[in-house]
Amino acid sequence: MTEKKLLFPIVNTDVALFTLIDQQLRVLLIQRANKPDPGGWALPGGIIKPEIDKSLEDAALRMLAAKALLRLPHLQQVATHSGPDRDPRGWSVSTLFFSLLPSDQVPAVAASKTEAIAWVDPERPGHRLGFDHGQMLAEALHALRDKVERGALPLHLLPARFTLTEVQRACEAILGRVIDKGAFRRQLKSARDLVKVPGAFVRGAQRPAQMYRASAGFVF
Amino acid sequence: MTEKKLLFPIVNTDVALFTLIDQQLRVLLIQRANKPDPGGWALPGGIIKPEIDKSLEDAALRMLAAKALLRLPHLQQVATHSGPDRDPRGWSVSTLFFSLLPSDQVPAVAASKTEAIAWVDPERPGHRLGFDHGQMLAEALHALRDKVERGALPLHLLPARFTLTEVQRACEAILGRVIDKGAFRRQLKSARDLVKVPGAFVRGAQRPAQMYRASAGFVF
DNA sequence: GCAATAGTGTCTATTAGACAATATGGG
DNA sequence: CCCATATTGTCTAATAGACACTATTGC
Incomplete structure (x- = not known):
């Protein structure tokens, strides 16, 4: 060449x-x-x-x-x-x-x-x-x-509707380590990026999970 | 044009x-x-x-x-x-x-x-x-x-030798706010970027200050 | 009841901020 | 001693990690 x-x-x-x-x-x-x-x-x-x-x-x-x-x-x-x-x-x-x-x-x-x-x-x-x-x-x-x-939520990796556990799994996949459920959900409470989707749950043979979506003003 | x-x-x-x-x-x-x-x-x-x-x-x-x-x-x-x-x-x-x-x-x-x-x-x-x-x-x-x-020390703003107070003043000038002396110096203790210069002190009519320099491997 | 996952609560070690106390020079 | 700055210590509120406990579904 x-x-x-x-x-x-x-x-x-x-x-x-x-x-x-x-x-x-x-x-x-x-x-x-x-x-x-x-x-x-x-x-x-x-x-x-x-x-x-x-x-x-x-x-x-x-x-x-x-x-x-x-x-x-x-x-x-x-x-x-x-x-x-x-x-x-x-x-x-x-x-x-x-x-x-x-x-x-x-x-x-x-x-x-x-x-x-x-x-x-x-x-x-x-x-x-x-x-x-x-x-x-x-x-x-x-x-x-x-x-x-630093606390940003990789919601763009998930479907339009998702559970908090799915958010946690996404973060774990990115960081390459396990995250404590309690601490993680505590942080999510003070995050304005998440909005509860009123109805919507279910996935398997266990307790159904609340579904969420990204808030209107969410930017990654 | x-x-x-x-x-x-x-x-x-x-x-x-x-x-x-x-x-x-x-x-x-x-x-x-x-x-x-x-x-x-x-x-x-x-x-x-x-x-x-x-x-x-x-x-x-x-x-x-x-x-x-x-x-x-x-x-x-x-x-x-x-x-x-x-x-x-x-x-x-x-x-x-x-x-x-x-x-x-x-x-x-x-x-x-x-x-x-x-x-x-x-x-x-x-x-x-x-x-x-x-x-x-x-x-x-x-x-x-x-x-x-995030904790980086802007040592490049200072002369080759400097006091801890000068480091604090530099950070304050950058951040635009006052930093607590105690907390700041506590963080510096766990920073490997600083090296004491054995002799070297003095500046005015008060207690002399220990001089420091950036450590050999320091990168901002 | 059991399995499995959702969701919450508790304890503790660590840390940041506020602020006090002490140290050391010059005058 | 007094002043000004250096340096260290203490108290407390907030936080993160570890871990336990309760809740709700299908089977």
Whole structure:
């Protein structure tokens, strides 16, 4: 491959899209079909198009929408990586985001004809990631954990209606440790993000649980 | 001025450089001499040069070094702003950093022949800032406060040797509130960032204070 | 009644804030 | 001694973690 040095830096975005599969935290990887590093695994992303994108966030959402036929409820900036060597095409700048996909929408993310996808454990991706995406994934996971550790509720991982236990399980999957039920529910009482859904319960052969939804003004 | 749309985004950096002047938190503004918005006030920054810069951090340091004849001890990424309208020259991406300048090095930052400088209160800059730099400054201040609120010690604001009271004053200047002496010093005891300097005391007509320095492995 | 999960209560160790008390210099 | 600041100690309210207890369903 001929390496051509561009006069202007390449500007692109990458997204670590997290979800829950069987109560386990997973992140989306795609197997690249195109030019740099074809066949290699990477975080979904690509070069922005100034003609149609109104911002980096806009570009990241556009690329994911093309892949997933969905509109993500939020996008969180993690960091911007840069340098002459991180992309073989030349001097590049890449802004990394993470986002949360509701677990009931995982099927909406399907592989295209040219690109395979995989939902992997963010701590052990299994595939070797191209570019500096291994480091990026670690940073995105750290940013997500930090936010949840600080008390943010990852409600975007859950369906529209959920139980408090499901919120706890989501936090546990993110943090990688068990959380005490009593302490967790105590904190939730002073959180304004949750709204009781009046009727609505039931799930199995045990005491039914109260259902909740995210409050109107909730932002992750 | 003719507005030309570029095929590639403009990539630049901006830095909110904080320091202490008379125990007050101040941030550096420059009065632009060149093309977009000449005479306007803004955070120091500029377009990167892929030929010489090895990263965005490198570019930000280079631009500040030219202005200030100094090498900053650290640089912290805040966020990356983007869009077609935030810079009149066209679609642009700008990564914002903040940094801390030791109070005894303020004189090293001098105005050039073409650009005036000002050290202003970050909460009330006084000058109206061009581009989206008003918003940027607010974000940088928030990032700095958040970090200090979480327990990070802004030792880079201080001279090489300092007293615990000086550390407290620096934190108070950043946070904009008074901190309890007892509680503050209790936290410092469990911080590994500080090292006693054996001799060294004295300042005025009162009990001398123990001097400290940042530990070898200290990173803000 | 039993299994399983929901939901609440209690005890304790730790911590942050308020504030008092003591220490040490110069004058 | 007095002043000003350094340094340490004490008391208390709030909080987090551990863990136990009660509640409600299906079977």
